[in-house]
Amino acid sequence: MTNDGVGLPVRLHDLLLALAGRVDDDALTQARELLAVAELDRAVELVVGCLLAGRIPVSVDERREIGWLLGEVRSDVALADRLFAVEQVPVPRHRFTVESDPADGLAEVLGKTLSVLPDVRSVRATWRSSPAGATPGPLPQRVVLVDIGPSGFAPATAYRVDGVLRRAGIRAVVEVLTVGTPLGEYHAAATSTAREVFYQSATPVPPPAAAGTTWFDGEVRDGAPVVEPEPVPAEPEAGSKPRRARAESFEGAQPFPPKPVKRLPVREVEEPVVPEEPAEAPVAQATPLPPAPAEPAPQAAEEPAPDPEARPELPTRSSTRPDPLPTRGSRADKRNRVEEPPVSRSEETTELNPDDLAALQAALADGVAPASVHLPPTVDAKLSDRERALLQQLHEELAQREQQSWPGGGPEYVNGVPKPNNGKYPG
Numbered sequence: 397m398t399n400d401g402v403g404l405p406v407r408l409h410d411l412l413l414a415l416a417g418r419v420d421d422d423a424l425t426q427a428r429e430l431l432a433v434a435e436l437d438r439a440v441e442l443v444v445g446c447l448l449a450g451r452i453p454v455s456v457d458e459r460r461e462i463g464w465l466l467g468e469v470r471s472d473v474a475l476a477d478r479l480f481a482v483e484q485v486p487v488p489r490h491r492f493t494v495e496s497d498p499a500d501g502l503a504e505v506l507g508k509t510l511s512v513l514p515d516v517r518s519v520r521a522t523w524r525s526s527p528a529g530a531t532p533g534p535l536p537q538r539v540v541l542v543d544i545g546p547s548g549f550a551p552a553t554a555y556r557v558d559g560v561l562r563r564a565g566i567r568a569v570v571e572v573l574t575v576g577t578p579l580g581e582y583h584a585a586a587t588s589t590a591r592e593v594f595y596q597s598a599t600p601v602p603p604p605a606a607a608g609t610t611w612f613d614g615e616v617r618d619g620a621p622v623v624e625p626e627p628v629p630a631e632p633e634a635g636s637k638p639r640r641a642r643a644e645s646f647e648g649a650q651p652f653p654p655k656p657v658k659r660l661p662v663r664e665v666e667e668p669v670v671p672e673e674p675a676e677a678p679v680a681q682a683t684p685l686p687p688a689p690a691e692p693a694p695q696a697a698e699e700p701a702p703d704p705e706a707r708p709e710l711p712t713r714s715s716t717r718p719d720p721l722p723t724r725g726s727r728a729d730k731r732n733r734v735e736e737p738p739v740s741r742s743e744e745t746t747e748l749n750p751d752d753l754a755a756l757q758a759a760l761a762d763g764v765a766p767a768s769v770h771l772p773p774t775v776d777a778k779l780s781d782r783e784r785a786l787l788q789q790l791h792e793e794l795a796q797r798e799q800q801s802w803p804g805g806g807p808e809y810v811n812g813v814p815k816p817n818n819g820k821y822p823g
Contacts, residue, residue, distance in 0.1 A: 404468055405431060408439060409550050411461060413571065417490055417582040419446050420529035421537060421569045425558060428570075432555030437469035444475050450530035453482045487581050490526040492589040498523050498538055499593045505564045507595040509556055515547035517575055520590035521568075538568040539586050540593075545575055 408431055412424055423446045430439035444462060447454060463476030498521035510516050523536040540561070544553055550572040558570045573583065779787070
């Protein structure tokens with residue numbers, strides 16, 4: 397028994413297949429269950445205990461394989477030396493029969509489970525009428541043979557199928573065989589008399605393709621719809637025909653080409669350009685410039701009227717040079733220029749001469765009403781608005797004093813308060 401390069405669970409599963417027919421069916425079923433749930437140490441010890449208890453003969457290769465398995469599961473390797481090893485193992489003759497249909501009722505029970513298990517090739521069933529092991533069970537014994545491919549996992553498949561049959565109340569021994577593996581005398585005899593179980597697969601397997609053909613052979617494009625690209629809507633043309641007829645330039649390729657924009661300076665200060673005088677220039681008649689508006693003079697002066705018959709004098713070299721035309725920088729010059737305020741006669745204040753002042757005091761001393769006091773025109777013209785307001789206020793105070801009745805023979809009053817003798821006012 398050479399299983400170099402094979403995993404530990406698979407090698408233990410192959411050992412259980414080799415012991416089928418020599419070890420009790422229930423013991424092999426329990427060992428497969430422990431193997432499926434990854435309790436390998438308990439599975440190996442259970443098989444070794446059955447062999448030792450029943451003194452079942454094994455070959456030298458089988459004893460060597462059991463010793464290796466005990467070492468892998470960290471068990472006592474000395475147990476393998478106690479096995480009953482012989483040169484040639486006596487193989488019991490088992491009888492298999494199909495008198496009553498062994499596949500009856502299995503298709504309905506195993507259909508859903510077998511359809512989801514990986515790479516299950518076929519399922520067969522038979523009856524065994526001979527006992528197996530030291531303590532055989534009731535006879536006949538149903539044997540279910542499951543064939544799997546390389547993609548399947550034998551320990552898991554045996555555990556799933558056995559669990560489904562047990563829950564359905566069907567007592568059977570499940571043996572999972574791998575396609576291509578040589579069979580022993582026990583399984584060869586069972587396979588020769590077994591009947592196949594036809595179950596309905598949940599996912600139907602497509603039939604294999606014929607040799608030399610592939611799934612994409614054939615003219616696929618003949619039946620495929622041809623989708624033509626939709627035409628791009630033409631944009632409305634803008635501009636004149638000669639412009640559209642010209643070659644497309646780089647700017648025309650852009651949707652909105654940027655155009656240069658000339659920016660005007662906000663403020664430019666330029667110095668006035670003074671024209672240079674030529675060395676010798678002929679005297680020419682200068683075009684008279686329009687007269688500039690003259691600012692109001694502080695004192696109006698009478699100017700003599702021009703004589704219409706008099707000819708305008710021609711400018712000479714000694715005459716005054718005409719002012720240059722205003723430029724852009726003239727605004728800055730006007731701002732820097734100090735504007736002369738307009739002359740306001742109301743701001744000019746002059747003092748009254750002695751004669752006018754004496755006439756005003758005499759009128760006020762006589763008790764004349766302010767409205768009846770008429771100032772001389774010379775005095776009224778020299779007063780400012782502020783002086784007129786003060787004078788008006790003075791007149792109103794005098795009028796209030798005249799209207800107030802003073803008691804006769806009483807004390808002297810100052811601003812409506814009796815004047816004290818000591819010069820101190822109350823409060």
